[in-house]
Amino acid sequence: KNEVEQSPQNxxxxxxxxxxxxxxxxxxxxxxxxxxxxxxxxxxxxxMLSSGKKKHGRLIATINIQEKHSSLHITASHPRDSAVYIxxxxxxxxxxxxxxxxxxxxx
Amino acid sequence: xxxxxxxxxxxxTQMGNDKSIKCEQNLGHDTMYWYKQDSKKFLKxxxxxxxxxxxxxxxxxNRFSPKSPDKAHLNLHINSLELGDSAVYFxxxxxxxxxTIYFGEGSWLTVV
Numbered sequence: 001k002n003e004v005e006q007s008p009q010n011x012x013x014x015x016x017x018x019x020x021x022x023x024x025x026x027x028x029x030x031x032x033x034x035x036x037x038x039x040x041x042x043x044x045x046x047x048m049l050s051s052g053k054k055k056h057g058r059l060i061a062t063i064n065i066q067e068k069h070s071s072l073h074i075t076a077s078h079p080r081d082s083a084v085y086i087x088x089x090x091x092x093x094x095x096x097x098x099x100x101x102x103x104x105x106x107x
Numbered sequence: 108x109x110x111x112x113x114x115x116x117x118x119x120t121q122m123g124n125d126k127s128i129k130c131e132q133n134l135g136h137d138t139m140y141w142y143k144q145d146s147k148k149f150l151k152x153x154x155x156x157x158x159x160x161x162x163x164x165x166x167x168x169n170r171f172s173p174k175s176p177d178k179a180h181l182n183l184h185i186n187s188l189e190l191g192d193s194a195v196y197f198x199x200x201x202x203x204x205x206x207t208i209y210f211g212e213g214s215w216l217t218v219v
Contacts, residue, residue, distance in 0.1 A: 033208065035150075043150075043197060043210040086150060095140075097150045 003027050006098035013105050019074040021101045023087030034072050035086040077105045113198050113211035128183045128214045130198030139181035142197040188218045
C-alpha cells in the first residue's frame with residue numbers, strides 16, 4: 001500500500017461541473033502539496049498546505065491533519081483544467097508522491 | 108524570465124555514457140531538488156539540497172550525483188547510464204519556508 005493514495009485515478013467531467021480529488025496519507029507530514037501536470041509535461045505548483053484551507057481562483061485545497069486527508073476542489077471546471085493532479089507529502093526533507101489523478105473536462 | 112531552467116530539454120545517449128543535466132534558478136531560493144518521472148508517470152524525489160544539507164533518496168543509485176557550484180545551480184551527473192535511466196528529470200526549487208515550489212520544464216533522457 002502506498003503511503004499516499006489518491007482517488008479517483010481517472011475522472012471525466014462535463015464543463016462547469018464541481019470536481020473533487022482526494023488524497024489520503026499514512027505518514028506524519030510537515031506539509032502537503034498539490035501539483036498540476038499538463039499533457040505537455042510541465043509541472044505547476046498549485047498549493048502547499050500544512051493546515052486548513054487555501055483558495056486560488058477556482059481552486060480550493062483543504063487538509064485535515066487529524067484524518068490525514070486532503071481534497072482539491074475545482075469549481076466551474078473548464079477543458080483547460082484537464083491535466084494530471086498530483087498530491088505530495090513532505091516531512092524532514094523527504095517527499096512522497098501519489099500516483100496522480102487524470103482529469104478530463106469535456107466541453 | 109524562466110524561474111527554473113534546465114538544459115538540455117532532450118538528450119539521447121548510449122548505455123555506458125556519462126551525462127549531465129544542468130539546472131539554474133533565478134528566484135533566490137535556498138533549496139533545490141531533482142525528481143525523476145518514469146514511464147508510468149510516477150514522480151519520485153531523488154535529491155534535495157540547500158547550502159547546508161544534501162538529502163538523498165536511498166533508492167537512488169550512486170551513479171547519480173548532484174553537484175552545486177553555487178546556490179542558484181544544482182546539476183545532475185549520471186555515470187554509466189543504463190536503459191532504466193530513461194525518464195524525464197525535473198529540477199525544482201523552493202524557499203526555506205517551503206511554502207511553494209517551482210519546477211523546471213523537465214529534461215527528457217533516453218538511453219539507447
